[in-house]
Amino acid sequence: xxTSTAVAIAxxxxxxxxxxxxxxxxxAIFERGYIAFKSATxxxxxSGFVEPVLYLFxxxxxxxxxxxxxxxxxxxxxxxxxxxxALLATSAMNGAIYDSTMNIFFKLNHDRIYHGMLATSLxxxxxxxxxxxxxxxxxxxxxxxxxxxxVPLGLxxxxxxxxxxxxxxxxxFGFASVGMALTTYMKSFQQLEIINIFMLPMFLFSGSxxxxxxxxxxxxxxxxxxxxxxxxHLVRGLTLGQINTxxxxxxxxxxxxxxxxxxxxxxxxxxxxxx
Amino acid sequence: xxxxxxxxxxxxKKFGDFVAVDAIDFDVAKGESFGLLGxxxxxxxxxxxxxxxxSQRTSGDLTILGMDPEKFGPQIRAHxxxxxxxxxxxxxxxxxxxxxxxxxxxxxxxxxLKTKIEELLEFAQLExxxxxxxxxxxxxxxxxxxIARGLVSExxxxxxxxxxxxxxxxxxxxxxxxxxxxxxQGVTLIITTHFMDEAEQLCDRLIVMDKGKIxxxxxxxxxxxxxxxxxxxxxxxxxxxxxSMANQLREMCERIEELPDRILLYHEDGEVLLExxxxxxxxxxxSLVRRSSLEDVFLRLTGRTLVD
Ligand SMILES: Nc1ncnc2c1ncn2[C@@H]1O[C@H](COP(=O)(O)OP(=O)(O)OP(=O)(O)O)[C@@H](O)[C@H]1O
Ligand SMILES: [Mg+2]
Numbered sequence: 092x093x094t095s096t097a098v099a100i101a102x103x104x105x106x107x108x109x110x111x112x113x114x115x116x117x118x119a120i121f122e123r124g125y126i127a128f129k130s131a132t133x134x135x136x137x138s139g140f141v142e143p144v145l146y147l148f149x150x151x152x153x154x155x156x157x158x159x160x161x162x163x164x165x166x167x168x169x170x171x172x173x174x175x176x177a178l179l180a181t182s183a184m185n186g187a188i189y190d191s192t193m194n195i196f197f198k199l200n201h202d203r204i205y206h207g208m209l210a211t212s213l214x215x216x217x218x219x220x221x222x223x224x225x226x227x228x229x230x231x232x233x234x235x236x237x238x239x240x241x242v243p244l245g246l247x248x249x250x251x252x253x254x255x256x257x258x259x260x261x262x263x264f265g266f267a268s269v270g271m272a273l274t275t276y277m278k279s280f281q282q283l284e285i286i287n288i289f290m291l292p293m294f295l296f297s298g299s300x301x302x303x304x305x306x307x308x309x310x311x312x313x314x315x316x317x318x319x320x321x322x323x324h325l326v327r328g329l330t331l332g333q334i335n336t337x338x339x340x341x342x343x344x345x346x347x348x349x350x351x352x353x354x355x356x357x358x359x360x361x362x363x364x365x366x
Numbered sequence: 367x368x369x370x371x372x373x374x375x376x377x378x379k380k381f382g383d384f385v386a387v388d389a390i391d392f393d394v395a396k397g398e399s400f401g402l403l404g405x406x407x408x409x410x411x412x413x414x415x416x417x418x419x420x421s422q423r424t425s426g427d428l429t430i431l432g433m434d435p436e437k438f439g440p441q442i443r444a445h446x447x448x449x450x451x452x453x454x455x456x457x458x459x460x461x462x463x464x465x466x467x468x469x470x471x472x473x474x475x476x477x478x479l480k481t482k483i484e485e486l487l488e489f490a491q492l493e494x495x496x497x498x499x500x501x502x503x504x505x506x507x508x509x510x511x512x513i514a515r516g517l518v519s520e521x522x523x524x525x526x527x528x529x530x531x532x533x534x535x536x537x538x539x540x541x542x543x544x545x546x547x548x549x550x551q552g553v554t555l556i557i558t559t560h561f562m563d564e565a566e567q568l569c570d571r572l573i574v575m576d577k578g579k580i581x582x583x584x585x586x587x588x589x590x591x592x593x594x595x596x597x598x599x600x601x602x603x604x605x606x607x608x609x610s611m612a613n614q615l616r617e618m619c620e621r622i623e624e625l626p627d628r629i630l631l632y633h634e635d636g637e638v639l640l641e642x643x644x645x646x647x648x649x650x651x652x653s654l655v656r657r658s659s660l661e662d663v664f665l666r667l668t669g670r671t672l673v674d
Pocket of ligand 2: 411527
């Protein structure tokens with residue numbers, strides 16, 4: 092005998108907001124991700140973590156020797172401490188994008204797994220939130236392990252730096268929800284490459300390795316509007332303890348990204364699966 | 367209020383300009399076992415998906431358990447167990463994990479699922495494969511797992527789209543037996559199949575669809591009575607001569623169907639008809655008298671055979 096039946100569980104949500112597309116059970120998708128992950132390859136996870144560490148040592152210490160200190164917000168700081176937050180923000184982005192584009196694209200197009208999920212009392216928003224949640228978990232783990240390396244090296248001068256971890260999760264959330272929304276519109280793996288073509292220059296030019304002030308002001312403006320630059324400024328402000336209202340603006344930017352991404356993802360999943 | 371669980375009126379589904387389901391009306395009563403029959407492309411699976419609240423209708427009215435699937439998708443699906451035509455198992459998970467996580471999608475407790483999984487593994491005869499990856503299962507095993515998975519939430523309505531395709535005869539009979547028992551417990555079954563024996567065995571009532579429309583509706587016995595004669599004589603003259611012979615035979619019986627390899631003659635008494643044929647000086651190579659089946663109804667209504 093079922094103590095609490097599927098029907099009773101579903102009925103409990105009657106009349107609640109979004110009941111057409113949401114059953115309040117994205118946890119189940121999360122759980123599925125955890126079970127699948129246990130048996131999946133660890134390499135992807137490990138590489139996502141190693142990459143920023145390699146950059147940190149190659150550039151932060153290698154190049155840092157030549158550069159010495161760098162001026163940020165009127166304070167002179169070691170070069171490695173300047174790029175560390177940028178690398179943290181970038182790895183949050185990369186993890187989230189990888190999960191929400193490649194992984195999701197495969198599941199959408201080559202696996203019939205979402206068909207199975209959506210034949211149950213789950214709704215498309217549960218699936219979207221659950222999948223994005225997994226991308227966040229990955230972003231969180233990257234951020235945590237990166238911090239575990241840079242804090243002992245003294246690269247996080249301010250105690251505000253602890254907030255860089257939730258900030259990384261917020262950033263991952265923004266990228267994951269927009270990434271997933273974009274992926275639902277993609278028709279082939281080739282089209283997915285468009286996202287990657289966009290990501291590398293964004294990484295190189297968003298003020299990871301040097302201040303934006305080296306660029307002409309029109310270019311500075313464009314870069315500042317891009318999400319990675321927003322992310323880097325948010326994390327760097329926290330790790331360097333340069334707290335100001337601009338940081339709230341950056342955080343708002345990601346909240347808006349999350350809302351837009353979720354809206355389109357849910358809409359598209361409905362269209363794709365309720366055909 | 368009637369006891370109708372599913373009510374469709376003018377139910378229509380278009381893909382672009384193509385009309386896959388063309389303004390069909392039907393009801394499914396509580397506890398009934400309802401069949402959808404029809405040739406490939408008739409619109410059976412499309413109808414099943416709409417009733418399963420995983421596809422949106424283009425027009426018409428549809429209520430399932432008194433609810434409109436467009437507004438109450440998750441709530442309706444909580445009552446359903448769905449076995450789609452194409453398996454959509456989770457390839458990254460093992461057999462038992464597939465059952466477990468599917469139950470979790472419905473929100474069912476771990477404790478409940480622990481015992482339920484054992485029961486379902488036994489039902490699907492997959493106890494030995496419980497830890498195997500789904501990828502490594504044979505086609506029939508996957509099918510059995512998909513069916514078992516559809517039962518995890520103890521659904522009131524079980525929707526089976528060609529459930530026994532790919533099953534060996536033994537597994538088929540076990541499934542039939544299990545479906546009978548579910549029916550006895552009051553579960554409503556909605557089934558599509560290409561096997562006429564299956565439809566005759568399992569369905570209280572069925573609709574025959576073709577090109578998105580309903581051609582006929584009724585119990586298997588009623589349909590046979592209405593659309594066929596009591597008996598059928600199947601004769602063969604050899605593929606070259608079949609069609610020239612058919613013209614001579616036409617007057618002797620109620621209806622005649624020419625198939626590539628044989629001729630079907632519909633008559634109340636097959637033996638009497640065969641006598642007449644012999645006395646007319648015709649000598650078929652082989653002959654067989656049998657009772658009419660749903661197969662004949664199907665042939666009459668759609669002009670097509672199911673199993674060639
Ligand atoms: N997603 C879709 N997009 C476009 N056309 C579709 C789609 N799904 C089904 N169709 C078309 O609708 C018609 C009915 O398909 P459906 O799958 O319902 O047939 P069926 O009766 O289940 O056939 P079968 O016995 O082969 O399973 C077919 O002509 C099919 O090509
Ligand atoms: Mg079908």
